[in-house]
Amino acid sequence: MGLLKPKLDPAIKAKKERPGVRAFVSVDCIAGILGSSNPLCQIYYLDDRIEVDTPDTEYSISMERVRDVSIQREFYKKSKVTSSMGGAFVGALIAGPTGAVIGGRPKVKQTVHSASFLVIEYTGTDGALEQMVFDATYTPKCKDMATIFHQQHPIAAQAKKQITL
Incomplete structure (x- = not known):
């Protein structure tokens, strides 16, 4: 995430500014598009x-075929095991070797992360x-x-959807 935005390709800019x-x-595709990963x-x-342009293919989906456009969020936990040399040192000063063992023991830190996805659901040509699915996290x-x-x-918007990623 830099401070400066990259310059938009002139062809993309012209297409974006159409009436x-x-x-x-402009996002990465996660699933649903054939070709490169x-x-x-x-x-x-x-x-x-809705038009979707990839490096090698252009898709156009008429609104009559689009069933839903939504943002899906997924939360997941990450665990990280850390041990502290500083904790072992302080523990050794306070309680000797036993304090060093207790102060330097491994600790598990858990953080919760989230990811967002743009999901375009539509009826294909075969019905x-x-x-x-696109990565909308950033x-x-x-x-x-x-x-x-x-x-x-x-x-x-009122119909309940079940999305499988």
Whole structure:
């Protein structure tokens, strides 16, 4: 996360500034796109369709086929085992060798991390329900796409979804 944003490719910038583009993000794909693993994709949200551009393919999904656009969050714990030389030293000063053993014992630190995903759920050409999943952890603008979709399609927002990642 730097202070300066990288310059946007002129072709992408021109496509982003077309009339009708309501939201734009550039994110990594996690699942749902064929080809190279985790390609960087540009997603354009228009009134009548969602366009997803990968390095080698352009997808266009009409809004009639889009079932939901949502942000999914996943929480996970990470554990880290640490031992303290300083704790062993202080323990040795206070209680001798027994204090050194107790003060220097390994400690488990747990931290909770989260990840966010932009999920576009749509009906495929064969009629089956399909998903495209993108890493939205460091891209807060992905939430704009979900918000716009749920404002335009309030009934889709009320239906309960089960997403399998």
